[in-house]
Structure formats: C-alpha cells, structure tokens
Amino acid sequence: MAKVESIKVKDETKMKLIKIAGELEKQYGRRFSIDEVINYLIDKSTLKPELLDSLFGSLKGVDLYNELLKERRLDEERSKRKFWLLTQEL
Structure with missing residues (x-):
C-alpha cells in the first residue's frame, strides 16, 4: 500500500477539488477521492497547462x-x- 501524506489547502481550494470530484463522478459513474482528482488534474495539466491556471490561478x-x-x-x-x-x- 502506498504511503499516505497530509497536505494543507485553503477551504476555497478544497471546495474546488470537491466540485471537480463531483463532475468526474457524474461523468464516470463512480466515486473519486481527492487524491484521484489531484492526479487527474496533474495528468490533464501536462496536456493543457492552462487548465491549472484557470482553476487555481497564477x-x-x-x-x-x-x-x-x-x-x-x-x-x-x-x-x-x-x-x-x-x-x-x-
């Protein structure tokens, strides 16, 4: 089993991650953890760096x-x- 770490995020960021998780759950019909959402965003950002900019700003x-x-x-x-x-x- 992979080691699990805690990270600190602002409430606003957490809500954005939860919203994205909800969209993914609706699209794929299964639950998504915050870890899966973060990995999804990382994978997408390699294809579309502007995605992270639009979500979290720069x-x-x-x-x-x-x-x-x-x-x-x-x-x-x-x-x-x-x-x-x-x-x-x-």
Whole structure:
C-alpha cells in the first residue's frame, strides 16, 4: 500500500477539488477521492497547462523562480536563527 501524506489547502481550494470530484463522478459513474482528482488534474495539466491556471490561478508578470529562491533563503535564515536559539537554551 502506498504511503499516505497530509497536505494543507485553503477551504476555497478544497471546495474546488470537491466540485471537480463531483463532475468526474457524474461523468464516470463512480466515486473519486481527492487524491484521484489531484492526479487527474496533474495528468490533464501536462496536456493543457492552462487548465491549472484557470482553476487555481497564477501570478502574471512575476519571476516565480527568483521569488521561490528568495523565500527559500528567508526560510533557511529563520531556521538557522530558531535552531541556534534552541542550542543556546540547552
């Protein structure tokens, strides 16, 4: 059996996934889990990347790669400060 993980999504995103699950259930006549819906969307996005953009939106005109690097650096700095403080308390 595959390992199951939890992920955090906004309520709005969860409702969109449930709506898509309902549409798939109506179309195929069987129940769809949220995992199956996500995999369905991933598979569809490889054929139609604009599908995910229309469902979940995307940032226009933003250098996402550099934004990601910047946020990762900030996360690393916060982690270093946090763990440094923890080692000082011991």
